[in-house]
Each structure stands twice: as C-alpha cells, then as structure tokens.
Amino acid sequence: MRASTLLSESLAVLGKELTAELRSRVALNAVGLFGLTTLIAVAYQIGPYRIQEQDRPHLLAALLWVILFFAATSGLSRVFVKEEDAHTAKTLRLAARPLAVFAGKFLFNLILLAALYAFIVPLYCALMGYAVQGVASLALLLACGAVALSATSTMVAAIISRASGSTTLFAILSVPLVLPLLVMLIQGTRAAAGSTTIAAVLPALQGVVSLGGATLVISVYLFPVVWHD
C-alpha cells in the first residue's frame, strides 16, 4: 500500500470539503446571498451619486471590505462546526494528520473567499461606480487579504467548534483579530483605486503579508493542540 503524504492527505480533505459543499451548497449560498443582499442594500441606499467626491476613496474602499468580510463570516465559520454537528470529526481525526486537516480546510476557505471576491468585487465596482486605477494592485491585495483572512478564520473556526454557542462566538473571536487586517486592506484598496503603480499599495501590502504570514505560521503550530484536545 502506498503511504499517504501530507500533500495527498491535504488534497483529499480539500476534495472531501468541495464534494460536500457542491452537494449541499450551504456555505456557497450563505456567502453569496449575504454578499449580494448587503451589496444591493448599500447600492440602493448610497449608490454611485450620494457620496461627495472627496469622500469617495475612503468610503468606497471601506464599504467594499465591510461587505466582503461580513459575507465571508457567514460561511467561513462552518468548516469545523459541520464536522462536530455531523459527528464526523472523530473519523477525520483518525483519517488524516492534523496539518493535512488544517491545510485542506484552509484551502477550502480560500477557494470560498476567491469565489466571493470574483462574484462581489466586479458587481460592487459596477453598481457603486467605483473606478479602480490599479486593477493589478487590487487583485494582489485581494489575494493576500484572502490568504490572511482564510488563515485567521480557519483557526478561529477550529477553536469555536469545540466550544458551545459556536456561531455567535465566531464573530466575537474573529472580529478583533481581523480588524488590523481590515484596516490595512481598506488603506491598500484606497491606494490601489487612486494609482496604477504597485508602489502605492506596498505599505499596506507589506502589513497584510506580514500579518497573514505570521497568523498562518502560528495557526500551523497551534492547530494540533486545538484539533486533538
């Protein structure tokens, strides 16, 4: 029998997550509909013309990340809670090593975030009249932001799945951890909207990459403790 590697185990966990999600579409529906509903509410009430010209860079960047983050929150918390609810966590503990479980769930959350961004960001730009000069800079910022958000959310989701009152706890625990990241992402988005050069978003990007990287490394170290406790 061929010994399974960490990569193959991680991909197997990711495959299981994707198959289960495509079957039920709970997280996809939650994230997509939450994002769409919030976007429509914001676009209807504020739209492209109700913000003063000088306030547009700040407000549009902040609103975009508020929509993206809260839409993501509705789906990212489920990755471990659903294992506890379905009583499959024990089987998963036996079937794969902790790092593979973390990697699989982290990648699943990353794909979920990428799908949300691909759906919401172009719609937001169209409905709010948000002209972004540095499209490449924004794409880079979204990618780094997704990695950092996914790392934090996956770890917090693992913690709350072992506690009672999980759904409310996710927001309570993740918002303070994610706020510095959101501040840097909003700042970077504002810079990307106003300039075509990558240099404009570099300070924010450095912050996002450092925080995301540090969170990812710490999560890899802590996950076995949380998972096997």
Place this chain on the structure above:
Amino acid sequence: MTKTRLRAVLQWALGVWFVLVILAAFFYAPSASGFKGESARIVFFHVPQAWVAVLAFCVNLVASLRYLRTRNPIDDARAAAAARLGLVFSLLATVTGSLFANVMWNSFWNWDPREVSIVILLLIYAAYFALREAIPDEERRGSLSAAYAVLAFVTMPFLVFVVPRIYWSLHPDTIIGATGQLKLQMESRMLQVLLGSLVGFTGLFSWLYTLEVRLARARLARRGREEV
C-alpha cells in the same frame, strides 16, 4: 524575614511610592509646552496604564504557552489573571486617553489610530473571556483559550506599531518614533516622574497578579481536597 512580612513591607513601599509619584506628577514635574493647561500631566498615568496593558498581554502569552506545554491548571489561572488585569488597565488607558482628548481636541473620541488600537486590544481581552465562559470543561477551556491568546498576540505588534503608522494620528509622539528611532525628547524631571510611575504601575500589576494567582492556587488546592 518571613514571606508574609516581606509582602507587607513591599505593599507599604508600593503605597509610599505611589504617593510620591502622584505628588511628583503635580508638583515636581514642570508643565509641558504645546498642551492645553495642565493636561499633559495625564501622561504620568496614561502611559504606564497602556504599558501595563501590553505587559499583561505578554504575561498572558507566556502563561498560555506554558499551559500548552505543561497542562498545569495553575498556568491557565496565571493566563486568565494576566488577561483580567490587562482588561482593567486597557480600560483605564482608554478612559484617561479619552479625558486627555476631550481637553485637547474638545471631543472624547476622535477615531485616532491609537484610540482604535487600544479598543481592539480591549475587544481581544473581552473575546478571550467570552471564549472561556463558553467552554464548561476545564482542560479544554485552558487549551482553547491558550490557543486563542497565542493567536491574538500575533496581532498586537500590528496594533501597536503598524496601524498607528499607516494612518495619520493626532496622538502625541510615542517613545519610539514613526521612523523607528528612539525619541526621548522629554524634560529630565518629567522623564524621572514618568519612569517612576512606570515602575509603580508595574509593581501594582505584579502585586495584583500575585494576589490573583495565590487565590487561584488556593481554589485549586481546596477543590483537590474536596475531590479526595
């Protein structure tokens, strides 16, 4: 000298030290220029409170890491005690900072990056206790809250050093300047009082922390006896 007697002497010394710091803050340190009235004197209390809030966060991290290694309940009690004190001191730092903001800028709250940073620190401490409350099993509570504390600690350097430097801030210059160089442009008597206050507040934190840990140790011992 017995341990109890030494503790009593240290407590009295701390009390006398604080009286001296308060007197020095109002009568020994000169007025600072560029600030409204005597508002700058709050620095002798506000800065040490913020320092203790960060120190408590560090103690919480060390105790949490120890708990993850040893699984000794007293380390979990140490982490919780540090977090509790950190919560109190970050609340005090927020209130004193807010009072200063009202005198200087006629508003208790200005959404300054440093105000936001300390509030996020408060939220992290509050979330830590919300998590502890949600887990009835003691061992699991210890390990999950320790994991959360370590994860939360990662954000602290970004809150304290990065975010306030990305955004323009009303806050007076901190000891480490925006370009990373050490800035100690303070009149020497003011600096003496500030350092004295830092020592006093650190002593106060140590005393309260020791009390909390002793109380937790006594509770654990009593429970151990009841279980036997």
